[in-house]
Amino acid sequence: MKKNKIEESFFERVYSVVRQIPYGKVTTYGIIARCIGSPQAARMVGWAMNNSHNVIPEVPAHRVVNRNGILTGKNHFGEIELMQKLLNEEGIEVVKDQIVDFHSHLWDPMTIY
DNA sequence: CTCGTGACTCCCC
């Protein structure tokens, strides 16, 4: 055995975490990056999200924002208002591209309650 | 193979 493989791609690892985000909750790029072992590779997480549109099952990328609770990736949803719209549908209020009471909606995969 | 870029984050001044 040398290597075995199945080493899931970096992207796959990101998707696995993002898919675990419960309905009505959000998380950040940094948290995800840290969760997969690369705390400073938050950029990659966002990049993975960009590619997520081509991934199945669909990844709730709209639940992923930056550490300030700002919808930095909204520009990549095709429709600028789409990301905010999806969050609103889940009961998350967004003002000026920023999630209201962000900390309350924040979900940390490492923090099991 | 080398270079550049990217939906971020942290540290320093």
Added chain:
DNA sequence: AGGGGAGCCACGA
């Protein structure tokens, strides 16, 4: 308090 720079990893040209 605000601005600037470096770090991180993967992927396309």
